[in-house]
Amino acid sequence: MTLLSVTHTTVYRYQRPVTFGEHRLMFRPRDSHDIRLVNTALIIAPQADIRWMHDVFSNSIAIASFQEAASELRFESRVVIDHYGLDYPDFAIEPYAQTYPFSYPAEEIADLGRSVERHYPDPDRKVDAWAKRFVEGSGPVGTQDLLTRINSAIQAEFRYERRYAIGVQTPAETLEKGSGTCRDLAVFMMGVARALGFAARFVSGYLYDPAVEDDQAPESDVTNGVQGAGDTHAWVQIYLPGAGWVEFDPTNGQVGGANLIRVAVAREPSQAVPVQGTFYGATGDFIDMDVEVRVTKPITT
Template sequence: MKLRIRHSTRYTYDQKVQLNIHEFYLIPLQRFYFRVLKSNWTVFPKPQGIHERINFENNPYFQAWFTGETDFLEIKSDFEIEVGEFNPYGFIIQPQPVFPFDQFPYPEEFRDYLRIYTIGENFPGISDFVKGVMKESDDLVGFLVLLLAKIHSKWEHIIRHEEGIMPLVEIFESKTGSCRDLSWMLMTMLRSIGLACRFVSGYAFNPELNAGHELHAWVEVFLPGASWIGLDPSLGLLADSRYIPLGISYDPKFASPVVGNYGGASLSHLSTDVVIEVV
Protein backbone atom coordinates (compact mmCIF):
# COMPACT_ATOMS: atom_id res chain seq x y z
CA MET A 1 0.00 0.00 0.00
CA LYS A 2 1.20 3.48 -0.89
CA LEU A 3 0.14 6.50 1.15
CA ARG A 4 0.43 10.19 0.41
CA ILE A 5 0.68 12.35 3.54
CA ARG A 6 0.23 16.12 3.27
CA HIS A 7 0.77 18.07 6.46
CA SER A 8 0.39 21.83 6.86
CA THR A 9 1.13 23.79 10.05
CA ARG A 10 0.47 27.52 10.17
CA TYR A 11 1.09 30.03 12.95
CA THR A 12 -0.36 33.52 12.57
CA TYR A 13 0.60 36.48 14.76
CA ASP A 14 -1.44 39.55 15.66
CA GLN A 15 1.50 41.76 14.76
CA LYS A 16 4.95 41.41 13.17
CA VAL A 17 7.38 39.25 15.14
CA GLN A 18 10.99 38.11 14.90
CA LEU A 19 11.14 34.32 14.61
CA ASN A 20 13.80 32.70 16.78
CA ILE A 21 15.46 29.37 15.95
CA HIS A 22 12.90 26.66 15.19
CA GLU A 23 13.09 22.86 15.05
CA PHE A 24 10.81 20.91 12.70
CA TYR A 25 10.30 17.24 13.60
CA LEU A 26 8.70 16.31 10.30
CA ILE A 27 11.03 13.54 9.10
CA PRO A 28 9.53 10.02 9.38
CA LEU A 29 11.64 7.89 11.71
CA GLN A 30 13.20 4.79 10.20
CA ARG A 31 11.04 1.68 10.49
CA PHE A 32 11.40 -1.60 8.62
CA TYR A 33 7.71 -1.76 7.62
CA PHE A 34 7.68 1.39 5.46
CA ARG A 35 9.95 3.37 3.19
CA VAL A 36 9.71 6.96 2.02
CA LEU A 37 9.50 7.14 -1.78
CA LYS A 38 9.17 10.91 -2.18
CA SER A 39 9.38 13.84 0.20
CA ASN A 40 9.20 17.61 0.05
CA TRP A 41 9.31 20.29 2.74
CA THR A 42 8.65 24.00 2.35
CA VAL A 43 8.83 26.77 4.95
CA PHE A 44 7.41 30.29 4.62
CA PRO A 45 8.87 32.80 5.13
CA LYS A 46 12.02 31.28 3.66
CA PRO A 47 14.60 30.65 6.40
CA GLN A 48 18.04 32.20 6.18
CA GLY A 49 19.36 28.71 6.90
CA ILE A 50 17.85 25.22 7.33
CA HIS A 51 19.81 22.04 8.05
CA GLU A 52 19.04 18.50 9.14
CA ARG A 53 20.23 17.61 12.66
CA ILE A 54 19.74 14.77 15.18
CA ASN A 55 18.68 15.50 18.77
CA PHE A 56 19.70 13.84 22.05
CA GLU A 57 17.17 11.01 21.58
CA ASN A 58 18.21 10.32 17.97
CA ASN A 59 15.25 12.11 16.38
CA PRO A 60 16.14 13.76 13.05
CA TYR A 61 14.87 17.31 12.61
CA PHE A 62 15.35 20.46 10.58
CA GLN A 63 16.90 23.40 12.39
CA ALA A 64 15.89 26.72 10.81
CA TRP A 65 16.75 30.34 11.53
CA PHE A 66 15.25 33.53 10.14
CA THR A 67 15.90 37.21 9.51
CA GLY A 68 13.44 40.07 9.39
CA GLU A 69 9.91 40.18 10.76
CA THR A 70 6.76 38.32 9.76
CA ASP A 71 3.13 37.93 10.77
CA PHE A 72 2.99 34.19 9.95
CA LEU A 73 4.99 30.96 9.82
CA GLU A 74 3.87 28.08 7.62
CA ILE A 75 5.46 24.64 7.30
CA LYS A 76 4.30 22.20 4.65
CA SER A 77 5.42 18.62 4.13
CA ASP A 78 4.39 16.17 1.42
CA PHE A 79 5.38 12.47 1.52
CA GLU A 80 4.70 9.36 -0.47
CA ILE A 81 5.28 6.26 1.63
CA GLU A 82 5.13 2.55 0.78
CA VAL A 83 3.79 0.55 3.71
CA GLY A 84 4.28 -3.21 4.19
CA GLU A 85 2.95 -5.79 6.62
CA PHE A 86 3.82 -5.75 10.31
CA ASN A 87 2.55 -8.01 13.10
CA PRO A 88 2.49 -5.93 16.33
CA TYR A 89 2.32 -9.16 18.38
CA GLY A 90 5.35 -10.71 16.69
CA PHE A 91 7.73 -10.64 19.65
CA ILE A 92 8.97 -12.68 22.61
CA ILE A 93 9.82 -11.12 25.97
CA GLN A 94 13.17 -12.41 27.19
CA PRO A 95 13.74 -12.97 30.05
CA GLN A 96 10.12 -13.58 31.00
CA PRO A 97 9.23 -11.55 34.12
CA VAL A 98 7.46 -12.98 37.13
CA PHE A 99 3.83 -11.81 36.92
CA PRO A 100 2.24 -9.96 38.65
CA PHE A 101 4.85 -7.54 40.00
CA ASP A 102 5.02 -4.30 42.01
CA GLN A 103 7.88 -2.87 39.94
CA PHE A 104 9.00 -4.33 36.62
CA PRO A 105 12.40 -6.07 37.04
CA TYR A 106 14.52 -4.84 34.13
CA PRO A 107 17.83 -6.65 33.59
CA GLU A 108 20.72 -4.69 35.09
CA GLU A 109 22.31 -3.87 31.71
CA PHE A 110 19.22 -1.82 30.73
CA ARG A 111 18.52 0.06 33.95
CA ASP A 112 20.79 3.09 33.59
CA TYR A 113 19.70 3.73 30.02
CA LEU A 114 15.99 3.36 30.81
CA ARG A 115 15.91 5.39 34.03
CA ILE A 116 14.75 8.63 32.38
CA TYR A 117 11.84 6.73 30.78
CA THR A 118 10.56 5.43 34.13
CA ILE A 119 10.29 8.71 36.08
CA GLY A 120 6.80 10.17 36.31
CA GLU A 121 4.19 11.68 38.58
CA ASN A 122 1.76 9.45 40.38
CA PHE A 123 -1.32 9.54 42.62
CA PRO A 124 -3.40 6.85 44.37
CA GLY A 125 -6.18 6.72 41.77
CA ILE A 126 -3.71 5.89 39.00
CA SER A 127 -1.98 3.20 41.07
CA ASP A 128 -5.23 1.58 42.20
CA PHE A 129 -6.54 1.47 38.62
CA VAL A 130 -3.38 -0.14 37.26
CA LYS A 131 -3.17 -2.71 40.06
CA GLY A 132 -6.82 -3.60 39.51
CA VAL A 133 -6.19 -4.29 35.82
CA MET A 134 -3.13 -6.37 36.69
CA LYS A 135 -5.23 -8.56 39.02
CA GLU A 136 -7.54 -9.34 36.10
CA SER A 137 -4.61 -10.40 33.85
CA ASP A 138 -2.64 -13.62 33.51
CA ASP A 139 0.58 -12.27 31.99
CA LEU A 140 2.30 -9.05 30.94
CA VAL A 141 1.04 -8.94 27.33
CA GLY A 142 -2.49 -9.73 28.48
CA PHE A 143 -2.22 -6.92 31.03
CA LEU A 144 -1.15 -4.38 28.38
CA VAL A 145 -3.96 -5.44 26.04
CA LEU A 146 -6.56 -5.25 28.81
CA LEU A 147 -5.27 -1.88 30.02
CA LEU A 148 -5.57 -0.46 26.49
CA ALA A 149 -9.09 -1.87 26.15
CA LYS A 150 -10.20 -0.35 29.46
CA ILE A 151 -8.83 3.10 28.64
CA HIS A 152 -10.47 2.96 25.21
CA SER A 153 -13.84 1.97 26.69
CA LYS A 154 -13.85 4.22 29.78
CA TRP A 155 -12.22 7.40 28.43
CA GLU A 156 -13.64 9.51 25.62
CA HIS A 157 -11.18 10.53 22.92
CA ILE A 158 -11.71 14.19 21.99
CA ILE A 159 -10.13 16.52 19.43
CA ARG A 160 -8.44 19.31 21.35
CA HIS A 161 -6.66 22.10 19.49
CA GLU A 162 -5.04 23.76 22.52
CA GLU A 163 -1.32 23.10 22.82
CA GLY A 164 0.20 21.13 25.70
CA ILE A 165 -1.10 18.33 27.94
CA MET A 166 -4.09 18.54 30.26
CA PRO A 167 -3.34 18.12 33.99
CA LEU A 168 -3.09 14.43 34.77
CA VAL A 169 -5.75 14.47 37.49
CA GLU A 170 -8.18 16.21 35.12
CA ILE A 171 -7.62 13.59 32.42
CA PHE A 172 -8.12 10.74 34.89
CA GLU A 173 -11.20 12.13 36.64
CA SER A 174 -13.00 13.67 33.64
CA LYS A 175 -12.57 10.47 31.60
CA THR A 176 -11.80 12.57 28.50
CA GLY A 177 -8.68 13.61 26.64
CA SER A 178 -7.01 14.07 23.29
CA CYS A 179 -4.64 11.44 21.94
CA ARG A 180 -1.68 13.19 23.58
CA ASP A 181 -3.54 13.48 26.92
CA LEU A 182 -4.50 9.80 26.96
CA SER A 183 -0.97 8.84 25.93
CA TRP A 184 0.52 10.81 28.82
CA MET A 185 -1.93 9.16 31.24
CA LEU A 186 -1.02 5.70 29.93
CA MET A 187 2.68 6.51 30.32
CA THR A 188 2.05 7.55 33.92
CA MET A 189 0.14 4.36 34.61
CA LEU A 190 2.90 2.15 33.22
CA ARG A 191 5.68 4.13 34.88
CA SER A 192 3.93 3.71 38.24
CA ILE A 193 4.81 -0.01 38.03
CA GLY A 194 8.33 0.55 36.75
CA LEU A 195 7.79 0.11 33.00
CA ALA A 196 9.88 2.38 30.76
CA CYS A 197 7.74 4.43 28.36
CA ARG A 198 8.22 7.13 25.77
CA PHE A 199 5.82 9.50 24.00
CA VAL A 200 5.42 9.26 20.23
CA SER A 201 4.02 11.84 17.82
CA GLY A 202 3.37 11.10 14.17
CA TYR A 203 0.72 9.99 11.70
CA ALA A 204 -1.88 7.25 11.93
CA PHE A 205 -3.93 6.03 8.98
CA ASN A 206 -7.28 4.32 9.37
CA PRO A 207 -9.85 4.96 6.62
CA GLU A 208 -12.64 3.62 8.86
CA LEU A 209 -12.23 6.45 11.39
CA ASN A 210 -13.50 10.00 11.27
CA ALA A 211 -11.07 12.85 10.66
CA GLY A 212 -8.93 13.83 13.62
CA HIS A 213 -6.70 10.78 14.07
CA GLU A 214 -4.24 11.50 11.24
CA LEU A 215 -1.87 13.66 13.32
CA HIS A 216 -1.63 11.37 16.29
CA ALA A 217 0.14 10.54 19.55
CA TRP A 218 0.75 7.16 21.13
CA VAL A 219 3.12 5.39 23.52
CA GLU A 220 6.01 2.95 23.31
CA VAL A 221 6.88 0.67 26.22
CA PHE A 222 10.24 -1.13 26.48
CA LEU A 223 10.03 -4.90 26.98
CA PRO A 224 13.31 -6.88 27.18
CA GLY A 225 13.82 -9.05 24.11
CA ALA A 226 11.07 -7.22 22.22
CA SER A 227 12.41 -3.67 22.59
CA TRP A 228 9.93 -0.79 22.08
CA ILE A 229 6.29 -1.82 21.60
CA GLY A 230 3.74 0.73 20.36
CA LEU A 231 0.50 1.19 22.35
CA ASP A 232 -2.40 3.42 21.30
CA PRO A 233 -4.75 4.22 24.21
CA SER A 234 -7.06 6.34 22.02
CA LEU A 235 -8.01 3.32 19.89
CA GLY A 236 -7.15 0.53 22.35
CA LEU A 237 -4.67 -1.08 19.94
CA LEU A 238 -1.05 -2.13 19.61
CA ALA A 239 0.54 0.09 16.95
CA ASP A 240 0.84 -1.60 13.56
CA SER A 241 2.15 -0.59 10.12
CA ARG A 242 -0.36 2.26 9.83
CA TYR A 243 1.59 4.26 12.44
CA ILE A 244 4.32 6.56 11.08
CA PRO A 245 6.39 8.14 13.90
CA LEU A 246 7.96 11.60 13.60
CA GLY A 247 9.28 12.27 17.11
CA ILE A 248 9.87 10.17 20.23
CA SER A 249 10.81 11.36 23.72
CA TYR A 250 10.60 10.63 27.42
CA ASP A 251 8.71 13.97 27.68
CA PRO A 252 5.93 15.08 25.27
CA LYS A 253 7.40 18.58 24.97
CA PHE A 254 10.40 17.15 23.09
CA ALA A 255 8.24 15.27 20.57
CA SER A 256 6.17 18.11 19.13
CA PRO A 257 6.27 18.46 15.33
CA VAL A 258 7.30 22.14 15.65
CA VAL A 259 9.44 23.56 18.46
CA GLY A 260 10.38 27.23 18.63
CA ASN A 261 9.41 30.71 19.77
CA TYR A 262 9.49 34.33 18.67
CA GLY A 263 10.38 37.76 19.95
CA GLY A 264 7.65 40.28 20.66
CA ALA A 265 4.40 40.68 22.58
CA SER A 266 2.09 39.33 19.85
CA LEU A 267 -0.33 36.48 20.42
CA SER A 268 -0.03 33.44 18.14
CA HIS A 269 -2.72 31.25 16.61
CA LEU A 270 -2.11 27.70 15.40
CA SER A 271 -3.91 25.78 12.66
CA THR A 272 -2.96 22.37 11.30
CA ASP A 273 -4.22 20.14 8.52
CA VAL A 274 -3.23 16.56 7.71
CA VAL A 275 -4.55 14.58 4.77
CA ILE A 276 -3.62 10.90 4.30
CA GLU A 277 -4.81 9.06 1.22
CA VAL A 278 -4.06 5.84 -0.62
CA VAL A 279 -2.32 6.40 -3.97
Protein backbone atom coordinates in the same frame (compact mmCIF):
# COMPACT_ATOMS: atom_id res chain seq x y z
CA MET B 1 3.93 -3.19 2.93
CA THR B 2 1.74 -0.11 2.42
CA LEU B 3 2.83 2.99 0.53
CA LEU B 4 1.55 6.11 2.34
CA SER B 5 1.73 9.82 1.61
CA VAL B 6 1.71 12.33 4.49
CA THR B 7 1.08 16.07 4.12
CA HIS B 8 1.40 18.03 7.38
CA THR B 9 0.60 21.75 7.16
CA THR B 10 0.90 24.27 10.00
CA VAL B 11 -0.01 27.94 9.48
CA TYR B 12 0.37 30.84 11.93
CA ARG B 13 -1.37 34.18 11.21
CA TYR B 14 -0.58 37.64 12.59
CA GLN B 15 -2.27 41.07 12.56
CA ARG B 16 0.77 42.64 10.87
CA PRO B 17 4.21 41.54 9.68
CA VAL B 18 6.34 40.22 12.55
CA THR B 19 9.85 38.81 12.70
CA PHE B 20 10.66 35.24 13.70
CA GLY B 21 13.20 33.52 15.88
CA GLU B 22 14.48 30.04 15.18
CA HIS B 23 11.84 27.34 14.85
CA ARG B 24 12.44 23.70 15.78
CA LEU B 25 10.56 21.30 13.53
CA MET B 26 9.83 17.60 14.03
CA PHE B 27 8.15 16.44 10.82
CA ARG B 28 10.42 13.74 9.40
CA PRO B 29 9.38 10.13 10.20
CA ARG B 30 11.98 7.88 11.77
CA ASP B 31 13.53 5.46 9.28
CA SER B 32 13.45 1.89 10.60
CA HIS B 33 12.81 -1.72 9.57
CA ASP B 34 9.07 -0.97 9.61
CA ILE B 35 9.12 2.55 8.12
CA ARG B 36 11.22 3.46 5.09
CA LEU B 37 11.30 7.00 3.71
CA VAL B 38 10.79 7.12 -0.05
CA ASN B 39 10.95 10.90 -0.53
CA THR B 40 10.51 14.08 1.49
CA ALA B 41 9.94 17.79 0.93
CA LEU B 42 9.77 20.69 3.37
CA ILE B 43 8.21 23.96 2.14
CA ILE B 44 8.45 27.05 4.35
CA ALA B 45 7.14 30.59 3.79
CA PRO B 46 8.66 33.09 4.29
CA GLN B 47 11.90 31.57 3.07
CA ALA B 48 14.11 30.05 5.75
CA ASP B 49 17.61 28.64 6.11
CA ILE B 50 17.49 25.02 7.32
CA ARG B 51 19.98 22.99 9.28
CA TRP B 52 19.43 19.41 10.43
CA MET B 53 20.38 17.63 13.64
CA HIS B 54 19.51 14.60 15.77
CA ASP B 55 18.32 15.15 19.32
CA VAL B 56 19.21 13.01 22.34
CA PHE B 57 16.63 10.40 21.25
CA SER B 58 17.92 10.35 17.63
CA ASN B 59 14.82 12.13 16.34
CA SER B 60 15.43 14.10 13.16
CA ILE B 61 15.16 17.85 13.84
CA ALA B 62 15.06 20.73 11.33
CA ILE B 63 16.07 24.17 12.63
CA ALA B 64 14.59 27.01 10.53
CA SER B 65 16.14 30.51 10.64
CA PHE B 66 14.35 33.51 9.11
CA GLN B 67 15.47 36.86 7.71
CA GLU B 68 12.12 38.23 6.48
CA ALA B 69 9.14 39.62 8.38
CA ALA B 70 5.69 38.30 7.42
CA SER B 71 2.07 38.27 8.56
CA GLU B 72 1.78 34.52 7.89
CA LEU B 73 4.19 31.70 8.73
CA ARG B 74 3.60 28.45 6.88
CA PHE B 75 5.24 25.04 7.20
CA GLU B 76 4.32 22.19 4.85
CA SER B 77 5.95 18.79 5.13
CA ARG B 78 5.36 16.18 2.44
CA VAL B 79 6.66 12.65 2.81
CA VAL B 80 6.08 9.30 1.15
CA ILE B 81 6.90 6.16 3.12
CA ASP B 82 6.83 2.39 2.83
CA HIS B 83 5.06 1.18 5.98
CA TYR B 84 5.39 -2.37 7.32
CA GLY B 85 3.43 -2.17 10.60
CA LEU B 86 1.40 -5.19 11.73
CA ASP B 87 -2.05 -5.50 13.31
CA TYR B 88 -1.96 -7.10 16.77
CA PRO B 89 1.25 -9.13 16.28
CA ASP B 90 2.26 -11.89 18.67
CA PHE B 91 5.35 -10.36 20.28
CA ALA B 92 8.40 -12.56 20.85
CA ILE B 93 8.78 -11.66 24.52
CA GLU B 94 11.59 -13.38 26.42
CA PRO B 95 10.28 -16.32 28.47
CA TYR B 96 11.12 -14.70 31.82
CA ALA B 97 9.11 -11.58 30.86
CA GLN B 98 6.04 -13.31 29.41
CA THR B 99 4.28 -13.09 32.76
CA TYR B 100 4.01 -10.08 35.06
CA PRO B 101 5.69 -9.16 37.33
CA PHE B 102 9.22 -9.45 35.99
CA SER B 103 12.43 -7.44 36.31
CA TYR B 104 14.44 -5.87 33.51
CA PRO B 105 18.00 -7.23 33.33
CA ALA B 106 20.73 -5.06 34.85
CA GLU B 107 22.36 -4.38 31.48
CA GLU B 108 19.08 -2.88 30.17
CA ILE B 109 17.78 -1.08 33.25
CA ALA B 110 20.80 1.25 33.13
CA ASP B 111 19.48 2.61 29.83
CA LEU B 112 15.77 2.28 30.63
CA GLY B 113 15.90 3.90 34.07
CA ARG B 114 14.42 7.34 33.30
CA SER B 115 11.68 5.70 31.23
CA VAL B 116 10.60 3.64 34.23
CA GLU B 117 10.53 6.59 36.66
CA ARG B 118 7.18 8.27 37.25
CA HIS B 119 7.19 11.97 36.32
CA TYR B 120 3.74 13.16 37.39
CA PRO B 121 2.25 13.50 40.87
CA ASP B 122 -0.40 11.06 42.08
CA PRO B 123 -1.00 12.41 45.59
CA ASP B 124 -4.11 10.34 46.28
CA ARG B 125 -2.70 7.26 44.54
CA LYS B 126 -5.74 7.09 42.28
CA VAL B 127 -3.66 6.28 39.18
CA ASP B 128 -1.98 3.50 41.20
CA ALA B 129 -5.40 2.11 42.13
CA TRP B 130 -6.59 2.24 38.50
CA ALA B 131 -3.45 0.36 37.39
CA LYS B 132 -3.54 -2.27 40.13
CA ARG B 133 -7.06 -3.43 39.25
CA PHE B 134 -5.49 -5.21 36.24
CA VAL B 135 -3.05 -7.23 38.35
CA GLU B 136 -5.16 -8.02 41.40
CA GLY B 137 -5.87 -11.68 41.93
CA SER B 138 -3.93 -14.85 42.53
CA GLY B 139 -0.69 -15.33 40.68
CA PRO B 140 1.05 -13.86 37.65
CA VAL B 141 -0.71 -12.53 34.55
CA GLY B 142 0.40 -12.62 30.94
CA THR B 143 2.44 -9.49 30.12
CA GLN B 144 1.10 -8.95 26.61
CA ASP B 145 -2.47 -9.62 27.74
CA LEU B 146 -2.06 -7.22 30.68
CA LEU B 147 -0.91 -4.31 28.53
CA THR B 148 -3.48 -5.03 25.83
CA ARG B 149 -6.27 -4.94 28.42
CA ILE B 150 -5.01 -1.65 29.85
CA ASN B 151 -4.80 -0.17 26.35
CA SER B 152 -8.36 -1.29 25.54
CA ALA B 153 -9.72 -0.08 28.88
CA ILE B 154 -8.42 3.44 28.30
CA GLN B 155 -10.17 3.55 24.94
CA ALA B 156 -13.41 2.26 26.46
CA GLU B 157 -13.47 4.33 29.66
CA PHE B 158 -12.15 7.72 28.56
CA ARG B 159 -13.66 10.19 26.11
CA TYR B 160 -11.43 11.47 23.33
CA GLU B 161 -11.46 15.23 22.71
CA ARG B 162 -9.49 17.68 20.62
CA ARG B 163 -7.62 20.49 22.38
CA TYR B 164 -5.03 22.79 20.82
CA ALA B 165 -3.78 24.48 24.00
CA ILE B 166 -0.11 23.91 24.79
CA GLY B 167 0.75 21.19 27.28
CA VAL B 168 -0.81 17.97 28.56
CA GLN B 169 -2.93 16.88 31.49
CA THR B 170 -1.28 14.84 34.21
CA PRO B 171 -2.45 11.23 34.52
CA ALA B 172 -4.36 12.19 37.68
CA GLU B 173 -6.15 15.03 35.84
CA THR B 174 -7.12 12.75 32.95
CA LEU B 175 -8.45 10.16 35.39
CA GLU B 176 -10.51 12.80 37.20
CA LYS B 177 -11.94 14.31 34.00
CA GLY B 178 -12.49 11.02 32.23
CA SER B 179 -11.40 12.58 28.95
CA GLY B 180 -8.42 13.95 27.08
CA THR B 181 -6.62 14.42 23.81
CA CYS B 182 -4.56 11.65 22.28
CA ARG B 183 -1.49 13.07 24.01
CA ASP B 184 -3.33 13.13 27.37
CA LEU B 185 -4.39 9.51 26.94
CA ALA B 186 -0.84 8.57 25.95
CA VAL B 187 0.55 10.28 29.06
CA PHE B 188 -2.08 8.51 31.16
CA MET B 189 -1.03 5.11 29.80
CA MET B 190 2.61 6.01 30.40
CA GLY B 191 1.74 6.82 34.01
CA VAL B 192 -0.14 3.54 34.43
CA ALA B 193 2.64 1.49 32.82
CA ARG B 194 5.32 3.17 34.93
CA ALA B 195 3.22 2.62 38.06
CA LEU B 196 3.47 -1.11 37.27
CA GLY B 197 7.23 -0.92 36.66
CA PHE B 198 7.30 -0.87 32.85
CA ALA B 199 9.58 1.37 30.80
CA ALA B 200 7.38 3.63 28.69
CA ARG B 201 7.99 6.54 26.35
CA PHE B 202 5.91 9.07 24.44
CA VAL B 203 5.52 8.90 20.66
CA SER B 204 4.35 11.67 18.33
CA GLY B 205 3.52 11.14 14.69
CA TYR B 206 0.65 10.44 12.33
CA LEU B 207 -2.33 8.11 12.10
CA TYR B 208 -3.59 6.56 8.88
CA ASP B 209 -7.39 6.31 8.68
CA PRO B 210 -8.65 4.50 5.55
CA ALA B 211 -11.88 6.55 5.76
CA VAL B 212 -9.92 9.59 4.60
CA GLU B 213 -9.62 7.89 1.23
CA ASP B 214 -13.37 8.40 0.92
CA ASP B 215 -12.99 12.13 1.71
CA GLN B 216 -14.71 11.74 5.06
CA ALA B 217 -13.95 14.53 7.52
CA PRO B 218 -11.99 13.81 10.70
CA GLU B 219 -15.16 14.46 12.74
CA SER B 220 -16.58 11.20 11.34
CA ASP B 221 -13.79 9.23 13.01
CA VAL B 222 -16.02 8.21 15.91
CA THR B 223 -18.36 6.26 13.65
CA ASN B 224 -15.43 4.72 11.78
CA GLY B 225 -13.82 3.58 15.05
CA VAL B 226 -10.67 5.65 14.41
CA GLN B 227 -10.03 8.83 16.39
CA GLY B 228 -7.20 11.34 16.00
CA ALA B 229 -6.79 11.40 12.22
CA GLY B 230 -6.54 14.77 10.47
CA ASP B 231 -4.07 16.04 13.07
CA THR B 232 -0.81 15.01 14.67
CA HIS B 233 -1.28 11.91 16.82
CA ALA B 234 0.30 10.57 20.01
CA TRP B 235 0.67 7.12 21.53
CA VAL B 236 3.00 5.06 23.73
CA GLN B 237 5.86 2.61 23.37
CA ILE B 238 6.49 0.11 26.18
CA TYR B 239 9.71 -1.87 26.38
CA LEU B 240 9.29 -5.65 26.55
CA PRO B 241 12.43 -7.83 26.65
CA GLY B 242 12.75 -9.80 23.43
CA ALA B 243 10.09 -7.71 21.66
CA GLY B 244 11.69 -4.30 22.19
CA TRP B 245 9.68 -1.07 22.11
CA VAL B 246 6.07 -2.05 21.37
CA GLU B 247 3.44 0.44 20.12
CA PHE B 248 0.21 0.96 22.09
CA ASP B 249 -2.37 3.50 20.92
CA PRO B 250 -4.80 3.96 23.85
CA THR B 251 -6.91 6.49 21.92
CA ASN B 252 -7.95 3.73 19.51
CA GLY B 253 -7.19 0.61 21.54
CA GLN B 254 -4.71 -0.57 18.90
CA VAL B 255 -1.51 -2.53 19.44
CA GLY B 256 1.38 -2.98 17.04
CA GLY B 257 1.45 0.17 14.95
CA ALA B 258 -0.25 -0.94 11.74
CA ASN B 259 -1.65 2.57 11.10
CA LEU B 260 0.92 4.54 13.12
CA ILE B 261 3.75 6.57 11.60
CA ARG B 262 6.45 7.49 14.15
CA VAL B 263 8.04 10.92 13.91
CA ALA B 264 9.44 11.43 17.41
CA VAL B 265 9.98 9.33 20.52
CA ALA B 266 10.78 10.96 23.85
CA ARG B 267 10.69 10.46 27.59
CA GLU B 268 8.05 13.20 27.96
CA PRO B 269 5.68 14.97 25.51
CA SER B 270 7.40 18.36 25.85
CA GLN B 271 10.38 16.78 24.06
CA ALA B 272 8.30 15.80 21.02
CA VAL B 273 6.44 18.97 20.02
CA PRO B 274 6.10 19.17 16.20
CA VAL B 275 6.76 22.95 15.97
CA GLN B 276 8.44 25.18 18.55
CA GLY B 277 9.57 28.75 17.94
CA THR B 278 9.15 32.44 18.70
CA PHE B 279 8.02 35.62 17.00
CA TYR B 280 8.85 39.23 17.83
CA GLY B 281 5.98 41.69 17.96
CA ALA B 282 3.17 42.89 20.21
CA THR B 283 1.23 40.39 22.33
CA GLY B 284 -1.94 41.02 20.32
CA ASP B 285 -0.28 40.44 16.94
CA PHE B 286 -0.97 36.70 16.96
CA ILE B 287 -4.36 35.84 15.43
CA ASP B 288 -4.57 32.05 15.19
CA MET B 289 -3.05 28.86 13.86
CA ASP B 290 -4.27 25.94 11.76
CA VAL B 291 -2.91 22.40 11.65
CA GLU B 292 -3.92 19.88 9.02
CA VAL B 293 -2.57 16.38 8.51
CA ARG B 294 -3.59 14.17 5.61
CA VAL B 295 -2.36 10.58 5.33
CA THR B 296 -3.42 8.72 2.17
CA LYS B 297 -2.30 6.05 -0.22
CA PRO B 298 -0.66 7.79 -3.21
CA ILE B 299 -2.46 7.57 -6.54
CA THR B 300 -0.42 5.43 -8.91
CA THR B 301 -0.72 5.14 -12.68
